Amino acid sequence: MAIDMRQIAGLQEQAxxxxxxxxxxxxxxxxxxxxxxxxxxxxxxxxxxxxxxxAIASGAPLAEPVLGYxxxxxxxxxxxxxxxxxxxxxxxxxxxxxxxxxxxxxxxFSSLRLAITGTGK
Amino acid sequence: xxxxxDIAGAAMTAQMMRLNTTASNLANADSVSGSExxxxxxxxxxxxxxxxxxxxxxxxxxxxxVQVAGISESQAEIPRRYEPGNPLADAKGYxxxxxxxxxxxxxxxxxxxxxxxxxxxxxxxxxSLMLRTLQLGQ
Numbered sequence: 001m002a003i004d005m006r007q008i009a010g011l012q013e014q015a016x017x018x019x020x021x022x023x024x025x026x027x028x029x030x031x032x033x034x035x036x037x038x039x040x041x042x043x044x045x046x047x048x049x050x051x052x053x054x055a056i057a058s059g060a061p062l063a064e065p066v067l068g069y070x071x072x073x074x075x076x077x078x079x080x081x082x083x084x085x086x087x088x089x090x091x092x093x094x095x096x097x098x099x100x101x102x103x104x105x106x107x108x109f110s111s112l113r114l115a116i117t118g119t120g121k
Numbered sequence: 122x123x124x125x126x127d128i129a130g131a132a133m134t135a136q137m138m139r140l141n142t143t144a145s146n147l148a149n150a151d152s153v154s155g156s157e158x159x160x161x162x163x164x165x166x167x168x169x170x171x172x173x174x175x176x177x178x179x180x181x182x183x184x185x186x187v188q189v190a191g192i193s194e195s196q197a198e199i200p201r202r203y204e205p206g207n208p209l210a211d212a213k214g215y216x217x218x219x220x221x222x223x224x225x226x227x228x229x230x231x232x233x234x235x236x237x238x239x240x241x242x243x244x245x246x247x248x249s250l251m252l253r254t255l256q257l258g259q
Contacts, residue, residue, distance in 0.1 A: 020122040023250070027125045027243045028170075031132030031187045033236055034139075035168040041183070067183060084239055095246050102253055109258040 008112055012105045014052040014062070018045060019098040021065060026091045029070075029082050036078035040070035040087065122251060124185065129244040131171070131186035136237040138189050139166045143230045150221040153202075155209045161219035163195035163226070195220050 006013070022043045032038040048065035055062050072081040142164045154160040169190035172183075197220040205214030 023122060023247065024125050024128065025183070027128045027247065028184050028186065030239050030243050031128045031135075032168070032170045032184060033239065034136075034232070035170050035187055038170050038184070084235075088239065088242070091243060091246060095250055098250055099253060102257055106257055 003112070008108050009105060010108075011049070011053060011056070012101055012108065014056070015049065016098065016101045016105060018043065018048050018052065018065060019094055019101055022094050023091070023098065025067065026087055026094060029087045030084070030091070033080070033082045033084055033087070036080060038080050038082060040072065040082045041067045042070050042090070044068055122247065122254075125243065125247040128186040129240045129247065131188060132240040133237055133244075135166070135168055135187050135189050136233050136240065139168075139233040140230065140237070142166050142192060143226050143233065146219075146221045146226050147223065147230075149219050150223055150226075152219050153204075153207065153209055153216040154218075155211050155216065157199050157201075157217050160199045160217040161221070162199070163197070163219065163221040165193050165195065167191045167193055197222075 022045065025041050025043055029040045029042075032040075043065045051065070052062060054060075070081055070086070072083055073086070074083070075081050146163045149161040152161045167190045168187055170184040171186040171188050199220050200218040201215050202218060203214055204210055204216045207216045210216050
């Protein structure tokens with residue numbers, strides 16, 4: 001029986017990639033916090049995850065997640081919609097979820113090692 | 122994920138340039154000159170986001186960092202003072218100061234330093250996430 005790493009990792013692999021992509025988008029928002037006219041972007045994680053699940057089920061290639069625009073609480077005079085506290089909170093939240101996904105993936109690999117060696121060492 | 126280092130690095134470079142212009146403005150706040158044309162004018166950095174062409178079926182262009190698109194000079198009025206004893210004074214005895222607003226520059230300096238800190242934080246978070254990713258499966 002061949003071991004299919006994709007099957008072992010399952011959706012967690014997609015989740016990790018989406019989290020990494022979202023981290024880039026949020027980092028970019030923070031980088032452009034003082035750029036006139038810049039509009040903050042974000043990924044709708046739930047929608048992107050659903051899309052990834054459907055793509056895996058149907059065997060279709062994975063598409064890039066759709067980037068949306070953030071609805072600011074208060075828009076700056078120069079048209080910038082980055083709110084530093086919102087972006088930093090989202091970044092911290094995303095980082096924690098990224099680490100959680102890493103833990104789940106690591107758990108899958110430990111289980112596999114346990115099955116192979118019988119001791120997990 | 123590694124591109125985050127570029128993004129945060131570019132942002133820190135841009136904020137550093139903003140701090141540099143602020144420092145230059147504050148240093149020249151009391152500079153005088155012999156004519157209105159040569160008087161020191163307050164400088165401001167102009168930020169612009171770096172755009173990347175849509176690729177891999179992405180629906181639209183995504184921004185990948187920030188850059189300093191240029192430096193603009195303030196068009197505020199240049200103050201003129203009557204100082205006939207000043208060696209730089211023109212034929213009528215006037216010297217021309219700079220149009221730097223110190224209060225504005227101080228506020229600008231604090232804003233730049235806060236933004237710099239925000240990006241340094243992103244840098245640190247990314248670093249710890251990547252180090253943890255390297256340990257995956259161990």
